Amino acid sequence: MRTDVVVVGAGPAGLVLAWLLQRAGVATVVVESQSRDELGTAPKAGIVEYRTVQMLTAEGLGGAVLDFAAENHRCEFRTADETVLVDYAALTGGRPHYVFPQHELVARVAASFRDEGGTVLFQQRVTAVEQDAHEARVTTTGPEGTQELVTDVVVGCDGAGSAVARSLAGDVTQHDHRHPHRFLVISAAMPPLVDHTIYAAHPRGYAAHMRRLPEVTRLYLEVPGDQGPADWPVPRIREEVGRRLGVGRALEGVELPEVDVLDLRTRVTTPMQHGRVFLVGDAAHLITPAGGKGMNLALGDAVELAHGLVERYGPTRDGTRAEAYSTTRLPAIWRTQAFSDWFLRVISAPPVTGDDRDGFGLGLREGWVSALQRDPLLRRWFAHAYAGVDPDPEG
Ligand SMILES: Cc1cc2nc3c(=O)[nH]c(=O)nc-3n(C[C@H](O)[C@H](O)[C@H](O)COP(=O)(O)OP(=O)(O)OC[C@H]3O[C@@H](n4cnc5c(N)ncnc54)[C@H](O)[C@@H]3O)c2cc1C
CATH class of the missing domain: 3.50.50.60 (FAD/NAD(P)-binding domain)
Structure with missing residues (x-):
C-alpha cells in the first residue's frame, strides 16, 4: 500500500x-x-481547555462532531487548615474548562x-x-x-x-523525569459530590474529585511509588478518599468499577x-x-x-x-x-521514604495554597494557565 x-x-x-x-x-x-x-x-x-475547544471549533470539529457543553468554572483546594475556591472562569472573563x-x-x-x-x-x-x-x-x-x-x-x-x-x-533526545509517588486513577459509579473539581492537599497525601459523566466521577489517590491497586482494596480506597477529601463516609457503598495506577512520568523529545x-x-x-x-x-x-x-x-x-x-x-x-x-507541587508533597513525608515539601504546598487564597495576581495567572486561556496583553 x-x-x-x-x-x-x-x-x-x-x-x-x-x-x-x-x-x-x-x-x-x-x-x-x-x-x-x-x-x-x-x-x-x-478536562478540555478553553483554547482547545476554540481551536477544534475553528477547525470544524465542534458542534456536530464534538458538542462541548459541560463546563467547569471553579476548582477548590482543601488543606488541613483552609478551603480555597478559585472561580477561574470569572477570572478569565467567563472562559471555562469543558468536561469531555x-x-x-x-x-x-x-x-x-x-x-x-x-x-x-x-x-x-x-x-x-x-x-x-x-x-x-x-x-x-x-x-x-x-x-x-x-x-x-x-x-x-x-x-x-x-x-x-x-x-x-x-x-x-528524550528528556525524562520521574516523580517518586504514583496516583491511583479511580472511576466511581456516582454523580459528582459537587459540580467542581476538588484538589485535597491533605497531610496524608493528595486526593482529588472531578466530574466526568452524570453518573461517573473520577477520583485520584496519591500512593507511594511501590504500591498499586493490589494494595488498595475498594473499602480502603473509599475510606481514604473520604478522609482526604473531608467528605466522611460519602463514598460508602459506591462501586469503583475501574482502579488503575499511574506513574508520574514526564518527557519532552527534542x-x-x-x-x-x-x-x-x-x-x-x-x-x-x-x-x-x-x-x-x-x-x-x-x-x-x-x-x-x-x-x-x-x-x-x-x-x-x-x-x-x-x-x-x-x-x-x-x-x-x-x-x-x-x-503537582501545589497539590501533592511526595513522601521521602515510605509514608514519611518531607516537612519542607508539605510547607511549600501549604504556602502555595495560602498564596492562591491571598494573592489576586497569582490567582489570575493560575486561572489563565489552568483554563488554557491566553492572557490579554492589555491586562
Ligand atoms: C488517568 C489520566 C488522566 C488524564 N487526564 C487528562 C485530562 O483531564 N486532560 C488532558 O488534557 N489530558 C489528560 N490525560 C492525558 C491524555 O490522556 C493523553 O495525553 C492523551 O491520551 C494523548 O493522546 P495521544 O493521541 O497522543 O496518545 P494515546 O491516547 O495514548 O493514543 C495512542 C494510540 O496509539 C495506539 N498505538 C500504540 N502503539 C501502537 C503501535 N505500535 N502501532 C499502532 N498503534 C499503536 C494506541 O493503541 C492508542 O490508540 C490523562 C491521562 C491519564 C492516564
Missing part, C-alpha cells in the same frame, strides 16, 4: 490529525494496534473520519519505521501477518510507548521530527495528569502539524510550516510542563 501520510495510532492526536488531512484531500491511512471495540476504552482525560471524556472524543472523531471515507487499519501494530531520501516504510503485524506500507511521511501518534519514537533513537518522521502528542511528550494538559497538548500538536502537511501536499507544495513544526510547538510544550510541574 502506498499513501502520502501514515498516521500511527488512533488516539485523540492521530484521529484529529487524520480527520483534518482527510478533509483537505491528503491521502492518509491510520494504523491502530487495538481492535475497533477496544479503542479508547481506558479511562483517561476529561477522552473515550467519547475518540469514538466520535473516529466515526466521523470513517463516515467521510477515512481508512483505519485496526489490529495492526507498527513494529518498525525506516526512511531514506525517497520514501518511508512502516512495518506492521496483525492477525494476517506482516505487511509494509510505503509513504512519504510517517506521524507517530502512538502514545507513551511509541514505536515510531524508538525508530528515531539517535536522531532525537526535536519532535526527523526527516520524514514526526512525533505528535504523548509519543513526543508526556506530562503528569496534574492540571489536565496531556490531551490538550496532543490536540495542539495535531492541528499545527495538520496545517503544515496540508500546505506540503496542497496546491502550493510548501513544506516550510511542517519543517518548523517542532520549533513552533516546543515553547508551548515547555510552558505547559512548567505549569504542570508547579501544579
